[in-house]
Amino acid sequence: MTAMSETIFHTKDLTKVYRSGAQEVHALRGVDFQAVRGEFIVILGPSGSGKSTFLNIVGGLDTATAGEAWFEDHQLTALDERGLTQYRRDHVGFVFQFYNLVPSLTARENVALVTEIARRPMSPEDALALVSLTERRDHFPAQLSGGEQQRVAIARAIAKNPEVLLCDEPTGALDSATGIKVLEALTQVNRTIGATTLVITHNAAIREIADRVLRFADGRIVEETVNATKKSPAEVSW
Amino acid sequence: MVISPLRLKVLRDLRRLWAQVLAIALVLAAGVATLILGNGAYSSLYETRARYYDDYRFADVFADVTRAPRALLGDIREIDNVLAAEARIVKLALLDMPAMAEPGTMFLVSLPEEGDRGLNLLHLRQGRLPDQQSTREVVVSEGFAAAHRLRPGAPLTVLMNGQRHNLLVTGIALSPEFIYALGPGEMMPDPRRFGIAWLPRPALEAAFDLDGAFSNVVLKLAPGASVDRTIEALDRLTAPYGGAGAVARKDQISHAFLDAELKQLSAMVKVLPPIFLLVAAMLVNITLSRLITLEREQIGLLKAIGYSSRAIAQHYVEFVLAIAALGIVIGISAGVWLGVGLAQLYARFFSFPFLIFTRDPQIYGLAAAVTVAAAVAGALLAVRVAVALPPAVAMSPPAPADYRARMGAFRRLFALRQTRVMVTRHLFRWPLRTASGTFGVAMAVAILVASLWSFGSINHMIDVTFTRAERxxxxxxxxxxxxxxxxxxxxxxxxxxxxxxxxxxxxxxxxxxxxxxxxxxxxxxxxxxxxxxxxxxxxxxxxxxxxxxxxxxxxxxxxxxxxxxxxxxxxxxxxxxxxxxxxxxxxxxxxxxxxxxxxxxxxxxxxxxxxxxxxxxxxxxxxxxxxxxxxxxxxxxxxxxxxxxxxFKETLAENITVMITVYVGLAAIIAVGVVYNFSRIALSEQGRELASLRVLGFTRGEVSGILFGELATVVLLAQPFGWLVGYVIAFGMVEAFSSDLYRVPFVIGPEVYVTASLVVCAAALASAWAIRGRINRLDMVEVLKTRE
Structure with missing residues (x-):
C-alpha cells in the first residue's frame, strides 16, 4: 500500500486574508493539511468557514496570503498565473455546484473539450460510461436533467485522468435521489482512476461515504474524523 | 428636484456601459456629421453660387464669334426674352513672366462697360478698375495674383497676338465666370500658369485688330425663358460672323464643374448617412436586447410591484434617447467642424468672394430627427420583448439556450475542435445577430471600397490619357x-x-x-x-x-x-x-x-x-x-x-490625404462600433462558459481565442459582402457622375479591396484588444458559486 499512503497534498500554515477597503476578512487562519493518493475526503463546515477558499487554493484557482500549499513536488503557492493554469490543466478535475457545462456542446463534446487539451486522457466515451451516460452522450445540456448534467460534469472532470478531483457542493442543486446517483458516480470514479477526491458539502450525511472527514470553522480545521468503514452512497439517507 | 428611480437607473446604466454607449453614439454621430456636412456643404455651395451669380449678374448664354460688328449687338438685344446682352472681346494671350520659364496662358476679357448694368461683374478684391481709356491698365484674377505675388502697381508682360505688351496691374478681382478657372488643355486649375486679365476694350481692340467689333457675347435672359430657343436665334445671328454656336450656362466650364461637385455632395448625402444610421439602429437593437435579457428578472420585479409595461418601455427608450442625444451632439459638432474644413477646401478650388456656410436649423433638426428615429426603431424591437413578458415568467431565469444544430458533416469535413464547434454553434444560435454584425462590418468595408476606388481610377485615367493616347x-x-x-x-x-x-x-x-x-x-x-x-x-x-x-x-x-x-x-x-x-x-x-x-x-x-x-x-x-x-x-x-x-497629381495628392483620413475614420468608427459591441455582448453571454474553461485549465490565450474566433468569423464573413456592396455603390457613382464633361473609368484594382479589408481588420483588432483585459479578469471563483 505504499502508493496509497503516498502524500499528494500538504499545506503548512495556509492563510488567506481578503482585503476590501479598510476591512480585512481572514478566510483561512493557518491550515495544516495532508492528503494521500486515492483518498476520498469530505469537507464540512458552515458558510464562511473557509472550506471553499481552501479548495480554491489547492485547486489552483486562488492564491494564498501566507503559508505553503504543495501538490506532489510542486509548490502551488509559488506558481504564477501561467503555472497555476498548467497545474489545473494537467492534474485537477473540478465539479461545480451548477455543473457549468458549455450549452452549445453535447455531453460527449463537453467531455471532449477537456480531453483535447489533456496529456493522457481517456476517451470521452469511456468517461461517460463511467458515469452511466453512454446513452445520453449526444444530448445538449438543455436536454439533460440536473443529475445528468452533473454526471456529465463529473465525466468531464475525470476524463483527463486527474490526480485530484475537487468538488464544491456537487449535490447542492440536486434532490436526494439524483444526488445519490452523482455521489455513486464520484465514488466509482475515485475507485477506478484512484484520484484523490475532495468534496465540499453542507450535507453532513455525506460524511459516511468518505475515508476521512474534515470540519472547517472560522478559517481552521477544527475536527478530523477517519471513517473505519465507508458506506456506499445508496446506504446514505438525507 | 427628485429624480425617479428608473431615471436614476438610466443614468447609472449609461455610466456603467459607457464604452458601448460611446461606440454606438459615435456611429450615430458619423451619420449626423455626414448628413450635416453633406447637406450643409451642398446648400452652402448652392446658395453661395446663387447669390454670387445674382449679385454679379452672371450671364445665361455665352457665344464666341470670330469677329462681329458691334452693330449686331442691337439685333441680339431684340431676341425674345433677352434682358441684357454684352459684346466683349475675349482672347488668349501668352504670359511672359520673368520668374517662369514654362509657358502660361492669360485669358483676356474686356471689362464690362456699363458699370453695374453690365454682365459678369467683377468683385474687386484690391486696388481699382482700369481707366476705360487706358491701354496699359489691367485687373487680374485673385488666384493668379496670389501665385505670382502681384499687387496693384505691379508690372505684367503678356504676348498678345505675338506682340509684347507691358501692362500695369491696377486691381485684383474675382468673377462669377471663373469660379473654377481651368486653363486650355489643362485638367486641373493651375493659377500659376493660367490667369484671367480684364482690360478696357480699347486695349484689346487695338491688340487684336477688332476695332468696332467683338469676339464674344453674353446674354442675360428673362426668368423662365427658353434657353434653347434663345440659343437658336443667337446662332442664326452670329453664324455669318464665325459664330461657333452658343452655350447655355449649364455647359459653361466653371458652372459645369461646380455642378459636378454639387452632384457628388448630394450623392454622398444619399449614401453615407443611411449606412451609419442603419448600422447604429442595428447596434442599438443588439445591445439593448442583451441588456434586457440580463435585466429580465428586474423587469419582472418592476412589473410585479406595479410598474406598467409602458413605463418599462419608456425606461429603455429613454436609455436609447440618451445615446441618440450624445450622438447628435458629437455629430453636430463634428459636422460643423468638418464643414468649416470643407469650406476652406472649396475656397482653394473655387474662387468665391464670400462663402455662405448655411446654419439652417432645418438641417440640424432633420439630422436630429432622423437619428432619433433610427435609434428608437432599433430599440423598439428589443423593448417589445421586455414588455411582453408576464411578471412571473420574467422573474424566473430564462430557459437555457437550446442548441440542436448537429453539423455532423461540416465537423467531419473540417475536423473541428470543440472550441471551434462552440464558436460555430454560437454564431448559428443567434443568426440575426451574426447577420447584423456581419452587415455592420461589411458596411465599413463598403464605405472604403466605394471611396478608395476613385484614386485608382483617376490614376488609370491619367495613365491611359498621357502614356497611351496623348504621348x-x-x-x-x-x-x-x-x-x-x-x-x-x-x-x-x-x-x-x-x-x-x-x-x-x-x-x-x-x-x-x-x-x-x-x-x-x-x-x-x-x-x-x-x-x-x-x-x-x-x-x-x-x-x-x-x-x-x-x-x-x-x-x-x-x-x-x-x-x-x-x-x-x-x-x-x-x-x-x-x-x-x-x-x-x-x-x-x-x-x-x-x-x-x-x-x-x-x-x-x-x-x-x-x-x-x-x-x-x-x-x-x-x-x-x-x-x-x-x-x-x-x-x-x-x-x-x-x-x-x-x-493634376499634386492636386490629387493634396486631397487624397484628407479624403482618405476622413473615409478611413468613418469606416473605423463603424468597424469599432460593431466589433466592440459585438464582442462585449458575446463576452457577456459567454463569460460564464469562458471562466469555467479557465477553471478546467484553458489558458487565457485559449479562452480569448474562442471569443476572438467568433469575432474573426464575423469580420471575415463580412469582407466579400463588403467588397460587393462597395463595388455596387462605386458602380452607381460612376453611372451617376458620368456626364458630357467627363466619364470616370470604372477600375477597382485588388489593392482597393485589400486596403479596405486591412483597415477594417485593424479596427476590429483594436476593438478586440480593448476587451482583452476583461477576458483576462474573468472571475473563476465566482462562476463556481453562482447560477447564471
Whole structure:
C-alpha cells in the first residue's frame, strides 16, 4: 500500500486574508493539511468557514496570503498565473455546484473539450460510461436533467485522468435521489482512476461515504474524523 | 428636484456601459456629421453660387464669334426674352513672366462697360478698375495674383497676338465666370500658369485688330425663358460672323464643374448617412436586447410591484434617447467642424468672394430627427420583448439556450475542435445577430471600397490619357488655323524632335433628333504623338472617310458604327455634310470625335489647314523651346504634358490625404462600433462558459481565442459582402457622375479591396484588444458559486 499512503497534498500554515477597503476578512487562519493518493475526503463546515477558499487554493484557482500549499513536488503557492493554469490543466478535475457545462456542446463534446487539451486522457466515451451516460452522450445540456448534467460534469472532470478531483457542493442543486446517483458516480470514479477526491458539502450525511472527514470553522480545521468503514452512497439517507 | 428611480437607473446604466454607449453614439454621430456636412456643404455651395451669380449678374448664354460688328449687338438685344446682352472681346494671350520659364496662358476679357448694368461683374478684391481709356491698365484674377505675388502697381508682360505688351496691374478681382478657372488643355486649375486679365476694350481692340467689333457675347435672359430657343436665334445671328454656336450656362466650364461637385455632395448625402444610421439602429437593437435579457428578472420585479409595461418601455427608450442625444451632439459638432474644413477646401478650388456656410436649423433638426428615429426603431424591437413578458415568467431565469444544430458533416469535413464547434454553434444560435454584425462590418468595408476606388481610377485615367493616347510632350495650338507648312516651321523650333499636326473644328453633330456641339479633331492617318484609343486601349488608325466617335458621344447621339451622322461645321465654310461612323473610341474627358486630317479638310471644303501641332521635345532643349513658343506670333496657347500631369497629381495628392483620413475614420468608427459591441455582448453571454474553461485549465490565450474566433468569423464573413456592396455603390457613382464633361473609368484594382479589408481588420483588432483585459479578469471563483 505504499502508493496509497503516498502524500499528494500538504499545506503548512495556509492563510488567506481578503482585503476590501479598510476591512480585512481572514478566510483561512493557518491550515495544516495532508492528503494521500486515492483518498476520498469530505469537507464540512458552515458558510464562511473557509472550506471553499481552501479548495480554491489547492485547486489552483486562488492564491494564498501566507503559508505553503504543495501538490506532489510542486509548490502551488509559488506558481504564477501561467503555472497555476498548467497545474489545473494537467492534474485537477473540478465539479461545480451548477455543473457549468458549455450549452452549445453535447455531453460527449463537453467531455471532449477537456480531453483535447489533456496529456493522457481517456476517451470521452469511456468517461461517460463511467458515469452511466453512454446513452445520453449526444444530448445538449438543455436536454439533460440536473443529475445528468452533473454526471456529465463529473465525466468531464475525470476524463483527463486527474490526480485530484475537487468538488464544491456537487449535490447542492440536486434532490436526494439524483444526488445519490452523482455521489455513486464520484465514488466509482475515485475507485477506478484512484484520484484523490475532495468534496465540499453542507450535507453532513455525506460524511459516511468518505475515508476521512474534515470540519472547517472560522478559517481552521477544527475536527478530523477517519471513517473505519465507508458506506456506499445508496446506504446514505438525507 | 427628485429624480425617479428608473431615471436614476438610466443614468447609472449609461455610466456603467459607457464604452458601448460611446461606440454606438459615435456611429450615430458619423451619420449626423455626414448628413450635416453633406447637406450643409451642398446648400452652402448652392446658395453661395446663387447669390454670387445674382449679385454679379452672371450671364445665361455665352457665344464666341470670330469677329462681329458691334452693330449686331442691337439685333441680339431684340431676341425674345433677352434682358441684357454684352459684346466683349475675349482672347488668349501668352504670359511672359520673368520668374517662369514654362509657358502660361492669360485669358483676356474686356471689362464690362456699363458699370453695374453690365454682365459678369467683377468683385474687386484690391486696388481699382482700369481707366476705360487706358491701354496699359489691367485687373487680374485673385488666384493668379496670389501665385505670382502681384499687387496693384505691379508690372505684367503678356504676348498678345505675338506682340509684347507691358501692362500695369491696377486691381485684383474675382468673377462669377471663373469660379473654377481651368486653363486650355489643362485638367486641373493651375493659377500659376493660367490667369484671367480684364482690360478696357480699347486695349484689346487695338491688340487684336477688332476695332468696332467683338469676339464674344453674353446674354442675360428673362426668368423662365427658353434657353434653347434663345440659343437658336443667337446662332442664326452670329453664324455669318464665325459664330461657333452658343452655350447655355449649364455647359459653361466653371458652372459645369461646380455642378459636378454639387452632384457628388448630394450623392454622398444619399449614401453615407443611411449606412451609419442603419448600422447604429442595428447596434442599438443588439445591445439593448442583451441588456434586457440580463435585466429580465428586474423587469419582472418592476412589473410585479406595479410598474406598467409602458413605463418599462419608456425606461429603455429613454436609455436609447440618451445615446441618440450624445450622438447628435458629437455629430453636430463634428459636422460643423468638418464643414468649416470643407469650406476652406472649396475656397482653394473655387474662387468665391464670400462663402455662405448655411446654419439652417432645418438641417440640424432633420439630422436630429432622423437619428432619433433610427435609434428608437432599433430599440423598439428589443423593448417589445421586455414588455411582453408576464411578471412571473420574467422573474424566473430564462430557459437555457437550446442548441440542436448537429453539423455532423461540416465537423467531419473540417475536423473541428470543440472550441471551434462552440464558436460555430454560437454564431448559428443567434443568426440575426451574426447577420447584423456581419452587415455592420461589411458596411465599413463598403464605405472604403466605394471611396478608395476613385484614386485608382483617376490614376488609370491619367495613365491611359498621357502614356497611351496623348504621348506628346507639348501641344501648341495656333490662334487661328494655319497652312500646313506651319508644321515644318514647328519642326524647326529649338528642342523639337518630332511634330504631328492636328486640326480642331467646331461642329454640331446630329443623329436622328439628338445633337451635340463639340470639336472634331483631325489627325494623321496613323497618329503617333496624339493617338485615339479603342475601348480595349489599342491605338486606332484614322479611317479614310468616316468619323470615330468617343463612346460618350456615341451614347449621347445614340449612334453606332455604320450609322450616318450629320456634321454641321461651325467655322470656315460652315458646310453641312453627312459622314459615316467608322468606329468608337475611349474618352474620359468631354465628348470627342476624330477624323483623318485631310478627310476633314476635304469635308470642310478647305485647303490643307492645321490648328496646331503635337510635339516631342528633347529634354535638354526644353527651355529654348519654351522661349521660342512664346514669341511665335501664331501661338494661341502651349500645353506642356508634364506640367499638366504634375499639377493634376499634386492636386490629387493634396486631397487624397484628407479624403482618405476622413473615409478611413468613418469606416473605423463603424468597424469599432460593431466589433466592440459585438464582442462585449458575446463576452457577456459567454463569460460564464469562458471562466469555467479557465477553471478546467484553458489558458487565457485559449479562452480569448474562442471569443476572438467568433469575432474573426464575423469580420471575415463580412469582407466579400463588403467588397460587393462597395463595388455596387462605386458602380452607381460612376453611372451617376458620368456626364458630357467627363466619364470616370470604372477600375477597382485588388489593392482597393485589400486596403479596405486591412483597415477594417485593424479596427476590429483594436476593438478586440480593448476587451482583452476583461477576458483576462474573468472571475473563476465566482462562476463556481453562482447560477447564471
Amino acid at each position: 506628346h510632350d507639348a501641344l501648341v495650338a495656333f490662334g487661328a488655323p494655319e497652312p500646313a507648312r506651319a508644321l515644318f516651321a514647328a519642326r524647326q523650333m529649338p528642342g523639337v524632335l518630332a511634330a504631328e499636326p492636328f486640326r480642331a473644328v467646331a461642329v454640331r453633330i446630329s443623329h436622328r433628333a439628338l445633337s451635340r456641339k463639340l470639336s472634331i479633331m483631325g489627325k494623321p492617318e496613323t497618329p503617333i504623338l496624339s493617338r485615339v484609343l479603342a475601348p480595349d486601349l489599342r491605338p486606332m488608325a484614322m479611317p479614310e472617310e468616316g468619323l470615330i466617335l468617343s463612346e460618350a458621344l456615341a451614347d449621347a447621339l445614340d449612334a453606332r458604327p455604320g450609322d450616318l451622322v450629320t456634321v454641321e461645321f461651325l467655322e470656315g465654310t460652315r458646310r453641312t455634310v453627312t459622314l459615316p461612323v467608322s468606329g468608337l473610341s475611349l474618352g474620359y474627358v468631354g465628348l470627342g470625335a476624330a477624323m483623318e486630317i485631310t478627310a476633314l479638310n476635304r469635308a470642310m471644303g478647305e485647303g490643307a489647314l492645321i490648328s496646331g501641332v503635337a510635339l516631342q521635345i528633347d529634354k535638354t532643349g526644353q527651355e529654348a523651346f519654351y522661349a521660342a513658343a512664346k514669341t511665335t506670333p501664331k501661338t494661341g496657347f502651349v500645353a506642356v504634358t508634364a506640367l499638366t500631369v504634375a499639377r
